[in-house]
Amino acid sequence: MNHSELAARFDELDAARALGDISAAEHVEWTRLVQEHGFVPDGQLDALVGGLEASLAPASAKLPPELMKRLQADTVRYTPLAAETPRVTTATVIPFWRQPALGWAAAACFAVVLLIPSSETPTEISPADQRLVLMQAEETIRLDFVGTTDFENLQGDVVWTDDSQTGFMRFSGLPTNDPIQAQYQLWIVDPERDERPVDGGVFDIPVGEDEVLVPIRAALRVDSPVAFVITVEQPGGVVVSKQEIVAAIAQGG
Amino acid sequence: MARPEPHPAVEDILPRVARREPMAMNDCIAQFGGLVWSIIRRYVQPDSEAEDVVQEAFSELWQKADRFDGSKASAVTFIGMIARRRSIDWLRRKQRRPELQPLPADFDQRIPASVAESPRVDLESLHGALQELSDEIRNLLQLHFSQGLTHHEISEQTGLPLGTVKTRLRRGLISLRALMRRSNPPLEVS
Numbered sequence: 206m207n208h209s210e211l212a213a214r215f216d217e218l219d220a221a222r223a224l225g226d227i228s229a230a231e232h233v234e235w236t237r238l239v240q241e242h243g244f245v246p247d248g249q250l251d252a253l254v255g256g257l258e259a260s261l262a263p264a265s266a267k268l269p270p271e272l273m274k275r276l277q278a279d280t281v282r283y284t285p286l287a288a289e290t291p292r293v294t295t296a297t298v299i300p301f302w303r304q305p306a307l308g309w310a311a312a313a314c315f316a317v318v319l320l321i322p323s324s325e326t327p328t329e330i331s332p333a334d335q336r337l338v339l340m341q342a343e344e345t346i347r348l349d350f351v352g353t354t355d356f357e358n359l360q361g362d363v364v365w366t367d368d369s370q371t372g373f374m375r376f377s378g379l380p381t382n383d384p385i386q387a388q389y390q391l392w393i394v395d396p397e398r399d400e401r402p403v404d405g406g407v408f409d410i411p412v413g414e415d416e417v418l419v420p421i422r423a424a425l426r427v428d429s430p431v432a433f434v435i436t437v438e439q440p441g442g443v444v445v446s447k448q449e450i451v452a453a454i455a456q457g458g
Numbered sequence: 459m460a461r462p463e464p465h466p467a468v469e470d471i472l473p474r475v476a477r478r479e480p481m482a483m484n485d486c487i488a489q490f491g492g493l494v495w496s497i498i499r500r501y502v503q504p505d506s507e508a509e510d511v512v513q514e515a516f517s518e519l520w521q522k523a524d525r526f527d528g529s530k531a532s533a534v535t536f537i538g539m540i541a542r543r544r545s546i547d548w549l550r551r552k553q554r555r556p557e558l559q560p561l562p563a564d565f566d567q568r569i570p571a572s573v574a575e576s577p578r579v580d581l582e583s584l585h586g587a588l589q590e591l592s593d594e595i596r597n598l599l600q601l602h603f604s605q606g607l608t609h610h611e612i613s614e615q616t617g618l619p620l621g622t623v624k625t626r627l628r629r630g631l632i633s634l635r636a637l638m639r640r641s642n643p644p645l646e647v648s
Contacts, residue, residue, distance in 0.1 A: 220628040225546035226609065252531040252579040253634055255539025258497045260581050260588075261604035262538070266496030272509050273491060276516060280483045337514060345551070349506055362506060 208242075215244040223250035275416075332418050336373040342366050348433065348455035350376070356452045363433045363455050365393075365421065372421035374433070379417070379452065381410045382437070389452065390442040393423055394432040402434065403427050407442035432456035469533050475523035487516060493534060494541045500606030501545035515544040532580035579638065587637040595630040602627060 206214065218235040221227040227235065238244045268276070339345050345366045352359030358378035365372030374391065382388060391405030406422035437450035468489055474482035494515050495508070502508040518540050526536045588596055601607045601615065609627070613620045 216632050217625075217628050220631045221624075224627060224631060225542070226624060226627075247635070248530075249579060249635055249638075250631060251539055252535050253584070253631060253638070254542060255531070255537070256535040256579045256581060256584045257538070257599060257603045257634075258542045259493060259534040259538030260584055261600060262493055262496040266492040268487075268491035268495050268512075269505075269509075272495070272512060273487070275509070276487045276491065276513065277484060279513065279516070280487070337517065340510065340514070340551075342551075347507065349504075360506075 211238065211242055212244070214238070215242075219244075219246055220250055222246065223254050225254075332373060332420055335371070335420075336364060336375075336418065339364055339366055339369075339371055339373065342368075344368055346430070346457070348457060350374070350433070350435070350453040350455040352378070352453045353451050355450075356380070359453050361453065361455075363421070365427075365430060365433075367428050367430075370423055370426060372423075374419040374421065374435075375416065376410065376419070377416040379410050379435075381412045381414075384409050384440055386440070387437050388440055388442060390436050390438045390446065391419075391421060392434040392436060392446060392448075393421075393427050393430050394434060394456075395427045395430050397429045398425075398427065401445065404442065404444070405433070407438070469528055472519075472523045472526040472533050472536065473528070475520065476526065483516070483520060486519065490534070490537045493537055497538060497541040498545050501542075502548050507548070511544050511548050515541050518544065530578055532578070534581060535579050535584075583638060583641065584634075587634050587641060590637050591630065591633060595626060595633065598623065598626055599630055599634075 215235070215238045218227065218231055218238065221231055222235060239246070340347065345364055347362055347364045350359060350361040350363065356379065359376065360378050361374060361376035363372060363374045379389070388407040388409055390407045392402035393405045394402045404424040406420075406424075408419045410417055433455040434448070435452040435454075436446050436448055437452055438446060471482065471486050471489055475486055491512075494512055498511045498515065499505070499508045502511050519537070522540065526533070531539075588599070591599070598612060598616070601612050602609075607615065609620055609623045612618070612623045616623070618626075
């Protein structure tokens with residue numbers, strides 16, 4: 206290929222890059238053209254793609270009110286003060302918007318560290334940022350919780366990755382509990398491991414909190430979870446649940 | 459219907475975010491939330507996952523607002539770029555589109571630096587350039603961007619082979635760039 210043919214080919218590959226549909230083989234070719242022939246990626250193609258998205262989006266679109274509230278609550282993260290606030294540990298259940306979170310870039314720096322076994326997971330990054338990082342991982346699963354009859358107002362989800370044995374649950378509408386009377390307990394169902402579900406830890410829903418983020422503390426290694434079950438148990442939890450009160454279930458399709 | 463370009467004062471929101479001004483992110487969410495939501499929702503379902511991706515998009519905006527250059531692109535163009543990238547990342551994670559192969563870890567996902575000779579991309583000039591494209595290419599772009607159809611879905615709907623859909627979308631984007639450059643030549647620097 207002469208230079209103009211190479212340039213035309215690079216244009217096509219660079220357009221694929223901007224569109225987000227470049228294949229792995231094409232990426233190898235794109236990289237070779239950049240490194241060996243000095244072609245430069247064109248930011249205007251990215252801008253055109255962004256412009257097309259914005260231009261063809263319906264002008265009347267509005268954020269759902271609940272999402273707007275979540276985003277506005279999140280803005281506490283977007284202040285210089287928040288970035289300088291001392292970091293918190295992940296051990297306590299704290300509403301995620303109250304966390305003096307690190308910025309996204311800082312969270313991303315921990316991305317590799319987060320994918321090592323949980324015993325080595327750093328404890329200084331906020332649960333909200335850990336969850337965001339976790340969701341970037343290809344192997345991460347995410348399931349929605351469905352409340353049982355007495356917990357119909359519950360909304361929530363769980364994210365989990367086998368590699369790092371790390372996960373988080375997020376709830377709204379789960380009734381508050383008196384820890385002296387009862388606590389919620391998570392059970393992770395992994396039929397390939399055992400017929401009995403694995404204890405995922407106990408947690409509380411504090412009074413006055415609309416949404417709560419709960420780190421998962423699996424007592425044993427879980428490699429192929431098919432469901433996550435929330436039960437109501439005695440304070441401190443139980444070793445084997447009778448599942449007399451099941452609050453919610455999240456399971457794969 | 460094409461989205462109108464927002465009031466000029468809106469163009470200052472991203473620089474304010476970059477300067478970390480109080481309330482700048484609140485204004486950003488209020489002004490651009492609907493746009494981000496409508497773009498991400500075209501690609502990401504169910505809504506609960508789309509909501510997570512919207513949160514990720516605003517986190518990225520917070521981090522990358524200082525890369526916004528108002529002389530090269532309008533704010534909505536920049537926002538559209540971020541929202542699409544987050545959507546594509548989600549699709550990769552879900553492997554919903556087989557043609558979207560995971561990229562190597564060292565692939566540069568940053569927004570490339572502005573190119574000196576490129577004219578500014580705003581919705582008005584983009585709309586003008588779109589009208590000059592052939593009906594077929596414009597239709598393909600609308601199916602992809604406006605309706606969020608995958609290449610497979612476009613192929614099924616139009617009867618065009620999958621490879622042709624992919625190639626024409628790419629060349630359509632390149633043609634659009636050429637039309638923009640012809641219609642908005644950069645200023646000569648003496």
